Amino acid sequence: MFSSAVITLILIISLFIVVSEQSRPDYKILNIEDPKLCSPITKRKIRTDGLIVKEGRSINKHSITWTANNHCNFEVQSSYRGGGILAVIQHLNLRRNSTTGECIDYVEFSSREVMLPYRYCDIISADVAMGTTENATSHLPILRGSYMNSDGELNTVIHISKIPLSYEEHTGFEIVFTSYADCSDKEDRRTSNLKPCIEKFDKVCINKEYFSDGVVNCPFYGCTDELSCSTELKEPVEPRWSAESKVIIGSISSIFVLFTFFILCLWVFKKHKLLCWAEDFAHPCETTSNRNSRVMELSEQTGARLARSTDPQPNAPPAEEEKDLPPSYDSLFPDGPG
The missing domain is CATH 1.20.58 (Methane Monooxygenase Hydroxylase; Chain G, domain 1)
Incomplete structure (x- = not known):
């Protein structure tokens, strides 16, 4: 018991x-080499509270011409009913054709609510983009390096050209997708763990655990979920x-x-x-009287064995009598031969 x-x-x-x-809350971390994110057959759909997408290892080793472009298309879905998706490029370094101005490699965001997709290449840093004075007093998101989708389904394309990298050329990116919802109803338990990206503007709220974690989740001036932005161009730190x-x-x-x-x-x-x-672990069901009777029984058995060991042994059988032997030669012929 x-x-x-x-x-x-x-x-x-x-x-x-x-x-x-x-x-x-966890960040789901994937790269474009992962079949869970990129499939040549179908478009992956990922529903998550927080997603980090990275470039993978093969891109910076892209020193020879590939047989085909690396084209990854996936859809990020909000984990909140009626919520949306925030996409913030933490850092990006993708190639642009200096002659035509077209992106050789790019990241592209699109949704049903916006007709034209947003395509990004060159060098982008969330700290620098959101540290500017653009939309400083507005609730509109920073346009460079971010995207705000309200229908809860954000289509993303990551395109890496088969053209090899030149000497000492490096590419890479890191994109953070975060689900958000309206948290104006304080009595709704489903949004009790949410916090507004901008104080007193509770139309865009994310999980409060994503605040001050080293990752920029909210696409607003001043890196609102990280309290402040750095003005230096740098890669953001890994999530705590x-x-x-x-x-x-x-x-x-x-x-x-x-x-x-x-x-x-x-x-x-x-x-x-x-x-x-x-004390009674060996015989847990024995009572005290049972133990005493068992001790007495063992004592009687021991005494009986000792009594048998002290009894005299029976006499040994008499030695066997000497058998009759034939007479000796001297007794038969006392005078010797002849």
Whole structure:
């Protein structure tokens, strides 16, 4: 009974740890080499609270001509009913033809609500773009390097040309997609964990855990979810808690908590002489009278064995009498031969 209660308590604690870890928002991190993001057959649709898309390893090693362009088309869907998607380019360095002005490589955003797609190449940094005075007093998003979609389905195209990189030329990008919703209804529990990108403007709200995490999620002047922008052109830092980090930290925390609980249980059992430390652990169903009768029975058996060991041994059988032997030669012929 007691051991069942202990096992139940351990399971409840483990379930609480797992639920608490899963309640924290994660960024899903993918690159254009991942088949979960890019497929030559179909357009992937990804529903998530937060998504980070990177270039992958092969792009910067693009030193020879590919047989075909790398063209990745996917759709990001909002995790909130009636919500939208924010897309912010954290950093981007893609090629443009200096003669024609056309983008050789590009990132393109489009949706049903906007007729013309937004295409980006050259060098873009979220810190620099949102640190300018453009739309400084407006609730409109910064247009350079970001996109705001209100219908909850944002189509994205990432195109990398098969033309090889020139000597010492580097390309790369990192794009963050974040679901948002209207959080003006304070009594709606579904939006209780949301926070406005701009104070007192609760039409665009994201998960409060995405604030001050080293990633620019809100496409507004001043990097509102990070409190301020850096004016230097730099790549943004990695998120403080990526999905891989959370799995590792959660696993280590769970193991530590369970091990501590196990040691505490051992100490309690030993102190109170429970389970294997109990005095009657070998025969838990015996009463005191049963133990006394068993001791008496063992004593009687031991005394009987000792009495048998002290009894005299029977006499050995008499030695066998000497058998009759034939007379010797001297007795038959006393005078010798002849």
